Amino acid sequence: MNWRWKRVLGMVSLIVLVLLVATAWYVYDQIGDRYSQEESRAKYAKISYYDSGLDEFVSPEKLVYSKEKTTGGDPGFMRFFKKSPNAPQTGLPKIQLSRSDFSEVPADFAFYWFGHSTALIELDGKRLLIDPVFENAGPLPGITERFGKSPVKKEDLPEIDVLMITHDHYDHLETNTIKYFADKDVEFVVPLGVGARLKGWGVPEDKIAELAWHEAYQFESIDITAAPGVHYSGRSNKDRNKTLWAAYVIRGKQKTIFWSGDTGYSKHFKEIGAMYGPFDVAFVEIDAWNKGWPNTHLFPDEVIKVMSDVKAEYLFPIHLATFDLALHPWKESIQMVSDLAEKTNTRILTPVMGQKTVPGVTPTGKWWEDL
Incomplete structure (x- = not known):
């Protein structure tokens, strides 16, 4: 590979890298921040619908449905x-x-x-x-x-x-x-x-x-x-x-x-x-x-x-x-x-x-x- 092709390949690689970094940053910004696990546990420890062990909020009850209702397609x-x-x-x-x-x-x-x-x-x-x-x-x-x-x-x-x-x-x-x-x-x-x-x-x-x-x-x-x-x-x-x-x-x-x-x-x-x-x-x-x-x-x-x-x-x-x-x-x-x-x-x-x-x-x- 001569130097011209190496230069072209280097430029293409740099552009791809910049696009990947920009995309990753954009997605990160779209997701947004959230409390740290330690902050969450301290802040929500007394809430009945917060599970400190899992660091998660939970629904007020687990529902039981018929087999007909709990089967269905997954959109993907x-x-x-x-x-x-x-x-x-x-x-x-x-x-x-x-x-x-x-x-x-x-x-x-x-x-x-x-x-x-x-x-x-x-x-x-x-x-x-x-x-x-x-x-x-x-x-x-x-x-x-x-x-x-x-x-x-x-x-x-x-x-x-x-x-x-x-x-x-x-x-x-x-x-x-x-x-x-x-x-x-x-x-x-x-x-x-x-x-x-x-x-x-x-x-x-x-x-x-x-x-x-x-x-x-x-x-x-x-x-x-x-x-x-x-x-x-x-x-x-x-x-x-x-x-x-x-x-x-x-x-x-x-x-x-x-x-x-x-x-x-x-x-x-x-x-x-x-x-x-x-x-x-x-x-x-x-x-x-x-x-x-x-x-x-x-x-x-x-x-x-x-x-x-x-x-x-x-x-x-x-x-x-x-x-x-x-x-x-x-x-x-x-x-x-x-x-x-x-x-x-x-x-x-x-x-x-x-x-x-x-x-x-x-x-x-x-x-x-x-x-």
Whole structure:
């Protein structure tokens, strides 16, 4: 090999090395920091649902399901790199929003759903942004891509008072969005352990409220209480369940909202209904169920049970129409839940993405049926 080829090979090797280092750093940054094992054990030792020996949070109970329900397909990780066969063939209806589309003064009771589990709640003249994800649901571009663009860019959102996170999975906690809000006048409410990730992305510690289950945070007239769920957490293969996951009870002057977070079905819903209900609206996750992992998400029939358990007037389905996370067609969940709601006289709100919704005032329809 002459010197020219050696030089070319050296340059190519250097470029590859730089790209590998840059990719590794990018992924590391996307994962984010977390408490050390020693800090975790000291901080959470007295919490009943924290196992100090394993350094893990645990679900409130182990569920026992029939054989039929605990068998199912495994999607496999590599599918997240491919075009989804379950994705819609056309763009989904949405109302594209800019900052000028939001009123200068927030409403006392209104909602905007931006796809999946991202929503803006207006309550008592304040704005709460929950699980804001505007890009993809993975640590690298091209992994778990959205079905379509978000109806709003994070830069076009109005001023936010409180930003809430239910857990640290990529489809609920987006690094770039947290970095964007890090220097804004925003309060952050997260489950235990998630605060370390936010601090690593530049959020000041005094702006972060970390909540255990049944612990509350007060923002002016709004009370936000974390509640249990049957799920898990983690952003890599080394940090499973090192942080907590949570549902939220959001109580204003006159209205009370339940936000389920990601969860399997268990008696915790009835306990939440007894402790905190009734609710004016329940935002309940409905998609990405699989018989192989029943403790991860709700099945359509369980969504209806949740409404009865928590004593909610309106069902607002979330966790749908944005990412392919299971093995069923994208609109199967919303069609099944809508049909069950009709049969059980469950009042349901199904706006298109970006539509301002006021329960009892805003008409919503079955926008998915002809797609």
